[in-house]
Amino acid sequence: LFNNKDIDLVILDIMLPKMNGLNVLKKVRQISGAPILMLTAMDDMDTQIMSFDNLADDYVAKPFSIVLLGKRITALL
Numbered sequence: 001l002f003n004n005k006d007i008d009l010v011i012l013d014i015m016l017p018k019m020n021g022l023n024v025l026k027k028v029r030q031i032s033g034a035p036i037l038m039l040t041a042m043d044d045m046d047t048q049i050m051s052f053d054n055l056a057d058d059y060v061a062k063p064f065s066i067v068l069l070g071k072r073i074t075a076l077l
Contacts, residue, residue, distance in 0.1 A: 002028070002031050003031075008035075009035050009076055010028060010035070011036075011039050012024060012025060012037070012039065013039055015041065022047075022050055022054060025051065025054045025055070026054050035058075036055070036057050036058075037059070037060060038051045038059045039062070040059075041061065042061070043062075057076055058076060
């Protein structure tokens with residue numbers, strides 16, 4: 001998908017069915033500088049730190065405010 005289109009923003013969950021979202025984050029960072037917002041139920045500090053260490057641009061834990069999510073997306077774009 002990243003080879004065929006310009007991606008403006010990635011919203012990525014950590015708990016994905018086939019591959020851990022942190023691994024997806026690493027792979028996306030190898031080929032794209034698009035902003036990545038992690039949106040996940042995992043709210044522990046270690047997971048958030050790992051996300052930022054792997055160059056996530058922002059992190060939102062569920063449950064979340066849709067208004068604040070919109071503001072974060074606007075800020076990233």
